Amino acid sequence: MMRQIVYGFSDSPFGHIIVARTWEGICDLQFLDYNRLETIHQLAKRWGVYTPTTQNDTMAQTVERVIFEGYDHPLKLDIKGTDFQLRVWNEVQKVPFGHTATYLDIAKGIGEPKAVRAVATAIAQNPIAMLIPCHRIIHSDGTTGEYHWGKELKQQLIDWEKDSLLNAQK
Missing domain, CATH: 1.10.10.10 (Winged helix-like DNA-binding domain superfamily/Winged helix DNA-binding domain)
Structure with a gap:
């Protein structure tokens, strides 16, 4: 099943972050310590080679505000693992x-x-x-x-x- 991933970038007090979500919730959040394009490719690989992605920095900025500024906004997670x-x-x-x-x-x-x-x-x-x-x-x-x-x-x-x-x- 092909899943849509929406990702975005934001600044945090500890550096740039990338946040990604599916329709179900946040599926990935990382501090950026290397090339943004490479990070996007790695994100797509984790979620499937043919995962369509779109960019939405507002979504990432909201997540950043929830984590680092205490903004009261519920965040659902889409966690995949064993x-x-x-x-x-x-x-x-x-x-x-x-x-x-x-x-x-x-x-x-x-x-x-x-x-x-x-x-x-x-x-x-x-x-x-x-x-x-x-x-x-x-x-x-x-x-x-x-x-x-x-x-x-x-x-x-x-x-x-x-x-x-x-x-x-x-």
Whole structure:
């Protein structure tokens, strides 16, 4: 079945992002760390070689405002993955804004306490950054661990969320 993907670009406090959606919801969100055209090609590959795409920056700007400015607008997600990945990503979404959890916490949360490495792999394959907040998942020793866009950005996102939460409580 051919699916229409609408994508757009926006600026965030942490750099440019690309957001894509299907009719069902947001299906992809990434920080741009390379060529935009290459990113669009990768997006189409993930969703099928013959996926028609159109550009809509307004949609991406709305998502950016929801994530980084607290704009109150419901966002539906169109998440595709294995059953295991979906369980992991669902559990990651339970980690509250401004908080962190460990890979082991996530493994225990899905009832698979010995699957920490598989959980880490599923988290690394998350296609929807920030909305499935994989940056909130850290090692048991408190170190941030890896992040697709680098450890430095992961730490900046964690710090920003904690600061935002503290400022909201004042």
